[in-house]
Amino acid sequence: MRTEEALARAQAEAGVIDAGDAEAIAAACVPANIDLPRLWSEAVNVGYPILPLVRMISSALPEGPNGRVHYGATTQDIMDTGLALQLGEALDRLAGLLGAFGDAVAALVAGHAGTVVAARTHAQQAVPTTFGAKMAVLLAEVTRQRERVAATARQVRVVSLFGAGGTSAAMGERSSAVRAGMARRLGLRTTEVPWHVARDGVAEFGVTCASLAATAARFSREVVDLSRTEVGEVREAGGHHRGASSTMPQKANPIGCEAVIGMSGTAGALSSGLFRAMEAGHERAAGEWQVEWYVVPLLAELAAGALATAVDVAAGLRVYPEAMRANLGAEGGLIMAEAYMMRLAPALGRERAHDLVYKAAHEAREHGRELADALREVAGPGDLESLGELPIPPESYIGDAEAVCAAALHAWRNEHE
Numbered sequence: 001m002r003t004e005e006a007l008a009r010a011q012a013e014a015g016v017i018d019a020g021d022a023e024a025i026a027a028a029c030v031p032a033n034i035d036l037p038r039l040w041s042e043a044v045n046v047g048y049p050i051l052p053l054v055r056m057i058s059s060a061l062p063e064g065p066n067g068r069v070h071y072g073a074t075t076q077d078i079m080d081t082g083l084a085l086q087l088g089e090a091l092d093r094l095a096g097l098l099g100a101f102g103d104a105v106a107a108l109v110a111g112h113a114g115t116v117v118a119a120r121t122h123a124q125q126a127v128p129t130t131f132g133a134k135m136a137v138l139l140a141e142v143t144r145q146r147e148r149v150a151a152t153a154r155q156v157r158v159v160s161l162f163g164a165g166g167t168s169a170a171m172g173e174r175s176s177a178v179r180a181g182m183a184r185r186l187g188l189r190t191t192e193v194p195w196h197v198a199r200d201g202v203a204e205f206g207v208t209c210a211s212l213a214a215t216a217a218r219f220s221r222e223v224v225d226l227s228r229t230e231v232g233e234v235r236e237a238g239g240h241h242r243g244a245s246s247t248m249p250q251k252a253n254p255i256g257c258e259a260v261i262g263m264s265g266t267a268g269a270l271s272s273g274l275f276r277a278m279e280a281g282h283e284r285a286a287g288e289w290q291v292e293w294y295v296v297p298l299l300a301e302l303a304a305g306a307l308a309t310a311v312d313v314a315a316g317l318r319v320y321p322e323a324m325r326a327n328l329g330a331e332g333g334l335i336m337a338e339a340y341m342m343r344l345a346p347a348l349g350r351e352r353a354h355d356l357v358y359k360a361a362h363e364a365r366e367h368g369r370e371l372a373d374a375l376r377e378v379a380g381p382g383d384l385e386s387l388g389e390l391p392i393p394p395e396s397y398i399g400d401a402e403a404v405c406a407a408a409l410h411a412w413r414n415e416h417e
Helices: 002-013 019-028 036-046 050-059 075-111 131-156 172-186 200-226 255-271 273-277 288-316 321-328 334-348 350-367 371-378 401-416
Strands: 116-121 124-130
Touching: 002 019, 002 050, 002 075, 002 172, 036 050, 050 075, 075 131, 075 172, 075 200, 075 288, 075 401, 116 131, 116 321, 124 131, 124 321, 124 334, 124 401, 131 200, 131 401, 200 255, 200 273, 200 288, 255 273, 255 288, 273 288, 334 350, 334 371, 350 371
Parallel strands: none
Antiparallel strands: 116 124
16 A cells, blocks of 8 residues: 555656546545455456555545556556565664674674584584684674675665556556656656566565575584583573473583574575575566565575574673583594694604604594594604694694674774764
8 A cells, every 4th residue: 555655646646647646546545445344255257456455545536536546557666676675674673683693793703702512513512613713704704795685675675566567568658757756756766678577676585585594504403413411502591491301300402503504594495485586477477476475585584584583692692611622632633733833834844754653643542542642652753843832732832813803893884873
C-alpha cells in the first residue's frame, strides 16, 4: 500500500492523474480497507496478491479516483518495489546486528591482544599466537562484511515501475518522472532499465545473508573447538540448565554456537535457490520468481538469528588464559619448533636447521620428551651456539600478533566513525 500511495502521488506530481484523485487514493491505502482472509483467498486464486489488493483499495473510493489506482503499473512493479523496501529494512537490521557483533569481537581483541595461545593449522598446534590475534582475523572479516552489507543495500534499494513488458508504454512519456517521484517518496534509487527478470540484486541479498551467517558460524565453530573438554580455553556463558543434558548432569553444551552453525548451514543451502531464480526468461518469469518468495524471508531470518546469537556468545564468552598457557606445553615444547629452526638457520642454513629440529621433534614425540632436551641430544658440537638459553618461551615468538590486533581495531573503529 505504501507503494500504491507513492505511485499515485508521483503520478499527480507528473500530471498523469489529478491531485485530488491522488489524495483520495492515498487516504484509501490503509489496512482498514483490506480484508485479509479475502485477500489471501483471492491471491491463491489469482496467483498474486496485487489484483485483489487493488480491487479492495478501489472499492473504498468513489467513482473517478477508483479508476486511477495502480494506473499504468503491473503486478511485479508493485511487488518488486515493496520487496526493495523490505530488503532495505532487513539490511538495516542486519547492519545493526553486525555492528553489535563487531563491537563484542573488538572487546575480545583489545582484551586479549597479549594473551598467548596456540595457533592451530590442520587442527594441530602450529606456533604461538595470541587470542586477540585470532579474534582480530574475525574482526577484519566483520569489517569487510559491513562494507558488503552497505554495497548490497545500494543494489537492492531500487524502484520498479516499467509496466507489463518493461517498456512503460501504459504510463506514456512521463514514465521517467513518475518513477523518479515514486523513488524519492520511498527512499529508493531510480533506474531507467527494468529489472523484472534481472534478479541479480535479490540473489546478492541472499548471498550476503548466507555470508553473514557463515561469518557468525566460523566464530561459533572456533568456540566449539576451543571449549572441548581436552582444550578448555574458552566457554559459552552459562546459567541454570544452560546447555544441560537430560542424562549427563555435568554437561553444559555450547548451544548458542550450535544454533548459529545450524542456521548458517541452512542459509548457505537456501541461498543457492536464488541462482535458479536468476534464470527467468524473456520479460517475465514463469515460476522462477516464486523461488524468492519462499527463500528470501527465511534467509533474512537466518542471518539475523545467527548474528543475534553470535552477539550473545561473543559478549559473554569466558576466556581461560591459564588453560591456553597449559596447552602451549601439551607436547613438550613442540610448538616452538619453528622458533628453534629460525634461530638456527642463520648459522646452519635453513635446510640443515630444519632437518635438525625435525629429528629432535620426532625423538621428543616418540619418547615423550621436551623438545629442547631432544635437540641437545641430536645436535652436533657447536650446532646450538646461536640458540642461547633453552627452552625458548612461547611469548617471545608471537611475531606481529599484537600489531595485527591494533590494525584490526583501527580499521573497525574507523568504520564506526
